[in-house]
Amino acid sequence: MPATTHQQLNRLTDTLRNTVHPGSVVTTGPDYEAGRHIWNGAVSARPGVIVRCADASTARAAVLAAQESGVTLSVRGGGHDWAGRALSDGGLTIDLSGMRGVTVDPVAKVAEVSAGATAADLAAATQPFGLVPATGTVGSVGMAGLTLGGGYGPLSGRFGLALDNLLSAEVVLADGSVVTADAEQEPDLFWALRGGGGNFGLVTSMRVRLHAVPALLSGMIVFPWEQAGTVLAGLPDALAESPDELTVQFGILSGPDGKPVVFLSPTWSGEDVAAGEHKLARLDTLGTPLVSQVASTTLPEMLAAMDAQFPFGRHTEIRTRSVSSLTSGVRDMLTLAGSPLTSPLSAVSVHTLLGAGARVPAAETAFGNRDPHFMIEIIALWEPDDTRAAEHRAWAGNLTSILEPEALPGGYPNLLGPDDTAQVAHAYGPNTERLLAVKRRVDPDHVFHAIPLPDPS
Numbered sequence: 001m002p003a004t005t006h007q008q009l010n011r012l013t014d015t016l017r018n019t020v021h022p023g024s025v026v027t028t029g030p031d032y033e034a035g036r037h038i039w040n041g042a043v044s045a046r047p048g049v050i051v052r053c054a055d056a057s058t059a060r061a062a063v064l065a066a067q068e069s070g071v072t073l074s075v076r077g078g079g080h081d082w083a084g085r086a087l088s089d090g091g092l093t094i095d096l097s098g099m100r101g102v103t104v105d106p107v108a109k110v111a112e113v114s115a116g117a118t119a120a121d122l123a124a125a126t127q128p129f130g131l132v133p134a135t136g137t138v139g140s141v142g143m144a145g146l147t148l149g150g151g152y153g154p155l156s157g158r159f160g161l162a163l164d165n166l167l168s169a170e171v172v173l174a175d176g177s178v179v180t181a182d183a184e185q186e187p188d189l190f191w192a193l194r195g196g197g198g199n200f201g202l203v204t205s206m207r208v209r210l211h212a213v214p215a216l217l218s219g220m221i222v223f224p225w226e227q228a229g230t231v232l233a234g235l236p237d238a239l240a241e242s243p244d245e246l247t248v249q250f251g252i253l254s255g256p257d258g259k260p261v262v263f264l265s266p267t268w269s270g271e272d273v274a275a276g277e278h279k280l281a282r283l284d285t286l287g288t289p290l291v292s293q294v295a296s297t298t299l300p301e302m303l304a305a306m307d308a309q310f311p312f313g314r315h316t317e318i319r320t321r322s323v324s325s326l327t328s329g330v331r332d333m334l335t336l337a338g339s340p341l342t343s344p345l346s347a348v349s350v351h352t353l354l355g356a357g358a359r360v361p362a363a364e365t366a367f368g369n370r371d372p373h374f375m376i377e378i379i380a381l382w383e384p385d386d387t388r389a390a391e392h393r394a395w396a397g398n399l400t401s402i403l404e405p406e407a408l409p410g411g412y413p414n415l416l417g418p419d420d421t422a423q424v425a426h427a428y429g430p431n432t433e434r435l436l437a438v439k440r441r442v443d444p445d446h447v448f449h450a451i452p453l454p455d456p457s
Helices: 006-019 029-035 056-069 119-129 143-149 187-196 225-240 273-284 299-309 328-337 389-406 429-442
Strands: 049-052 073-076 092-095 102-105 110-114 166-172 178-181 202-209 216-224 246-254 260-268 291-297 315-323 347-353 373-382
Touching (some): 006 049, 029 049, 049 056, 056 202, 102 119, 110 119, 119 143, 143 187, 143 202, 166 187, 187 429, 225 246, 225 260, 225 328, 246 273, 246 328, 260 273, 315 389, 328 347, 328 389, 373 389
Parallel strands (some): 049 092
Antiparallel strands (some): 102 110, 110 202, 166 178, 166 202, 216 260, 216 291, 246 260, 246 347, 315 373, 347 373
């Protein structure tokens, strides 16, 4: 689409100030800067106009005004997309981050979640009822974006991905109509939303399934780098012996002395706490841990711990590969990542899709890969004043290239960047044709752009 002109922006601004609360329309000042402040501080995009939404009607008015003025739009929820697609550079950004309400029905075990609510908001709201949602691992991530694109998390083994727990969504379509998408109403759209991201409309609220979990056991087990090969070699058997109630995230990060270490972050969500303690103790035997701190905890506490490690404002570049198993080749390649980490803030985090999430039929949702697999998240992270940005980006790119021969086609859409065209082409597997057909039906003019979709050609 051609670049937005000043005349278009002026027309858009005038239209918005006549249809929504004038104070929600910002082009400069502190509210504008807050609206363009997202997790990846390296993103410098400057929207021409930001609409800070307090309700769904404001969001709908913004969608219609953008089209009337011919201005491109983006939708910002939690602002955690590393590629910065939440911001429309020179266009309109519809900022939903003020819509953070969560309403819990403890009897039905369902939460209604507004579009700007984060994982931390949802976990905090459900905690008093002894209920937990399926979230990702970081509290500041927006639940809508996470859920629509996938949602690997600490409870995936038992309850599936976040998208597997989506019951319905209220969606503003490109023509301004507001629909409810669920298994009975707009079933094709509901299918596409579960894995296809925010490419089909603006989701203003969701209903998600909750789960009764009396206690969680979680924490961190850290092994010295010299034991990386041994720990990674023993991990597949340990995971194969694990029930759905145990989900293990693992990978590589820098220890307090700046040297790389191997970490395991297990979470037990079963009712039998003693059985969980036994299974978690088995992980200690993979090596000689430097640290083994696993204890009873809550989901809000778990999310807050990860937020502290990945605060807003640092610069980042993320790449992803998925592998079907931890072969000796994959293990060798992962150890190359830590020798050395170019930034002490960078990390490799491996998420598992095993158990419940891997038993969902591939055709049931748009999410492309339901075979058991390991999703490798390669996170290059550095402070804004670090002058070695090119080196850190090259580290992430090199590891991605090294893993390619062992990797599955495609990758996790929530983490794929705008230049990952070869992976995007295969990201939705056998669901690609149906996904693009839904896009053509509900958004033929490509008003909405979120996580990448395959090129229709």
